[in-house]
Structure formats: structure tokens, C-alpha cells
Amino acid sequence: MEADEEQKQLLPRSVPPAPRLDPWLVFLHGRRGQNQTFYSLSENRYHVRNIPNMRRKCFCTSSHGWIVIVDIYSDDCFLLNPVSMDKRQLPSAKSLTYDLCVLSSSPDDPNCIVLFIRNIKKGRVSVTYCHPGDSDWVMQDLKLEEDHTTIERVVCCGGKIYGLTCYYxxxxxxxxxITLTIREVGGENLPESSSPEMCRYLVNMVESCGELFVFRRILLGRFEVSDIEVFKMDFSRKVWVTVESLGDRAFFLSEYCSTSCSVKESGIKGDTIYFIERKDRSLYAFNFEDKNITVTLPCPNVKNHWFEPAEWVLPLV
Structure with missing residues (x-):
């Protein structure tokens, strides 16, 4: 009886908290990342967990309600649904090296692929991909039309996989x-920034409600964000349109798992861009209307998180 009661107490720590309509901010921390802290913006509350399929793992990307996960200690690679805890095995990650990852759709879709991209050198990329359930990866080298560029961001929008190149x-x-090919969409380049040339930029690309957005964070010095420029692709004209308002949507930017949600459904503040930095425990909220940034420490329990950055995970309710 005591063992059963003890098991009941341990069970909640082995599964994620109840899903909400806004994404979780997930920190991996503790010895070798064995613990996870889930922060909910709508609740303004964090939950500490110890989930076996998330211990000491790398979150490669998260979309369509699933996470692509790699275990750097065992070369295990799989898809994980953070609500049902359903796990879909992928081929071994033993020979996998990558800069970017994208999941094209839910693994229940027969056309779903998991795609890893590695920039070999300027003008060339190596792609590694499979369908969930495949026993092996398919590997190809591809040449970009621009010889002097690399792929900086990748995302799935409208069932298609898009990449954004550096420089132009x-x-x-x-x-x-039958094989995977790459081609330019055409049209205009992303507009140049109006900020001084000495500024640095961090770029994120996000799909939201079937539309494709690019966020350009303008940095003063190494890390201080002074402004965020937002553009949306007009596919009918193949031009980037400057976005003046985010409307009833909030966006969440991170290294690998950027996403968005409706503020009407989730109850969080709209017209806001939330972002995190790789080696920082702070959460930054950029008000798109007045350009002000507020900084909070959402998870004070996380003293020193694992070498992997915190990521946003949007579960499907």
C-alpha cells in the first residue's frame, strides 16, 4: 500500500503538466539535464518534472504538436507527443550532424518527413531526412543557387518546407x-534594415495560421535588443511585406522551436513577441506597438540549465 501511494505521488512528475493554448517554455536542468521545468505564460506558473523521454535530450524542433528529440548519449532519435507521450521511433542519430531541423507535418500524415540540414560550406548543404517508420535516413548534398550563402532558418508552411538564406x-x-531538391522561390529579397550598419541581427522564421513571417531582432552590442522588425511573405506577389501590427497573435522565438498562438484563446497579451537567449534564464517580452521590452525570470528554480537552450513547445490540445 505504501509503495502504491508513493507511485501515485511520483506519477505527476513523470508526465508533463496539463496542456494549455499557449506554448510551454521548457528548461532542461539539473545533473545532465535530467529535470525539466515547464513555464506557462497564461498561468504565470512553472512546473518541475522528471520525464524519462526528455532527460538529457536535445529538442531539435517542435511543431504540429510533436517534438523531434535526439539523445546525444545513446544516439536515440524519435518524435514525442508531449500530451499523449506517444513516441515514434526514427533511425539512429549516430552519424547525424545538423544545424537545422524541420518536421513537415504530424507523423500520422503519410507524407510527413523529418528533415535535418547541415551547411557544409557556402553554397552547399547536406540534407538528411526520413519518413517516420523508416529504418534508415536518406542523405543528399544539394547546391544552392547562391554560391556564397548558407541556409539560416527553415520552417514548414502550407505543407511546404521553406528555407531562408544568409546575406541576401x-x-x-x-x-x-523521389529525391529532394532545392530551388529559389523567386521575387524580392528580404528588405534591408533601416538600422545603422554596425548593428547585428538575429533572424527567426515562423509559420502562423498558414502565413510565413520573418523576425529580425536588431542588437546593440552583443545581446541588447533595440528593435524587432517583422515581415510577412505575400506569396501572390512574391514580396516581403512589412508588418505594422501582430493583431490578436503572440509570437515566441527561440533557437530551434519558434511558434505562435492566438491571444483570444489563450488569454495572454497580444501584439507581443516573447523571446529567450541561448545562455540566459530570462524571458523577454517585446511590445510591438510601443517598442518597450520587459524582462522577467520565469523559473527562479532553474539555477544553471543544461547546455541546450530553453525552447518553446506548443502542445495540441
């Missing part, structure tokens, strides 16, 4: 057939 910020598309 051109949009490319990965066509999945």
Missing part, C-alpha cells in the same frame, strides 16, 4: 519527391 535573405523551397 532569399527564400528557397525544398521539394520532396
Amino acid at each position: 535573405r532569399r527564400l528557397v523551397i525544398f521539394d520532396v519527391g
Whole structure:
């Protein structure tokens, strides 16, 4: 009886907290990342967990209600649904090296692919991909139309996989057939920034409600964000349109798992961009209307998180 009661107490720590309509901010921390702290913005509350399938793992990307996970200690690679805890095995990550990852759709979709991208050198990328359930990865080297560029960001929008190149910020598309090919979408480059040339930029690309957005964080010095410029792709004209208002949506930017949600459904503040930095425990909220940034420490229990950055995970309720 005592063992059963003890098991009941331990059970909640082995599963994620109840899903909400806004994303969790997930920190991996503790010895070798064995613990996870889930922060909910709508609750303004954090939950500490110890979930076996998340211990000492790398979150490669998260979309369509799933997380692509790699275990750097065992080379295990799989998809994980953080609500049902359903696990879909992927081929071994033993020979996998990558800079970017994208999940094209839910693994229940027969056309779903998991795609890893590595920039070999300027003008060339190596892609590694599979369908969930495949026993092996398919590997290819691809040449970009711009010889002097690399792929900086990748995202799935409208069932298609798009990449954004460095330097001229051109949009490319990965066509999945018998083999995988890459081509430029065409149209205009991402507009130049109006900020001083000495400024540095951090770029994120996010799909939201079937639309494709690019966020350009303008840095003063190494880390201080002074402004965020937002653009949306008009596919009918193949031009980037400057966004003046985010409306009833909030956006969440991170290293690998950027996402968005409706503020009407979630109850959080709209017209806001939330972002985190790689080696920082703070949460930054950029008000898109007045350009002010507020900084909070959402999870004071996290003293020194694992070498992997915190990431946003949006579960499907």
C-alpha cells in the first residue's frame, strides 16, 4: 500500500503538466539535464518534472504538436507527443550532424518527413531526412543557387518546407519527391534594415495560421535588443511585406522551436513577441506597438540549465 501511494505521488512528475493554448517554455536542468521545468505564460506558473523521454535530450524542433528529440548519449532519435507521450521511433542519430531541423507535418500524415540540414560550406548543404517508420535516413548534398550563402532558418508552411538564406535573405523551397531538391522561390529579397550598419541581427522564421513571417531582432552590442522588425511573405506577389501590427497573435522565438498562438484563446497579451537567449534564464517580452521590452525570470528554480537552450513547445490540445 505504501509503495502504491508513493507511485501515485511520483506519477505527476513523470508526465508533463496539463496542456494549455499557449506554448510551454521548457528548461532542461539539473545533473545532465535530467529535470525539466515547464513555464506557462497564461498561468504565470512553472512546473518541475522528471520525464524519462526528455532527460538529457536535445529538442531539435517542435511543431504540429510533436517534438523531434535526439539523445546525444545513446544516439536515440524519435518524435514525442508531449500530451499523449506517444513516441515514434526514427533511425539512429549516430552519424547525424545538423544545424537545422524541420518536421513537415504530424507523423500520422503519410507524407510527413523529418528533415535535418547541415551547411557544409557556402553554397552547399547536406540534407538528411526520413519518413517516420523508416529504418534508415536518406542523405543528399544539394547546391544552392547562391554560391556564397548558407541556409539560416527553415520552417514548414502550407505543407511546404521553406528555407531562408544568409546575406541576401532569399527564400528557397525544398521539394520532396523521389529525391529532394532545392530551388529559389523567386521575387524580392528580404528588405534591408533601416538600422545603422554596425548593428547585428538575429533572424527567426515562423509559420502562423498558414502565413510565413520573418523576425529580425536588431542588437546593440552583443545581446541588447533595440528593435524587432517583422515581415510577412505575400506569396501572390512574391514580396516581403512589412508588418505594422501582430493583431490578436503572440509570437515566441527561440533557437530551434519558434511558434505562435492566438491571444483570444489563450488569454495572454497580444501584439507581443516573447523571446529567450541561448545562455540566459530570462524571458523577454517585446511590445510591438510601443517598442518597450520587459524582462522577467520565469523559473527562479532553474539555477544553471543544461547546455541546450530553453525552447518553446506548443502542445495540441
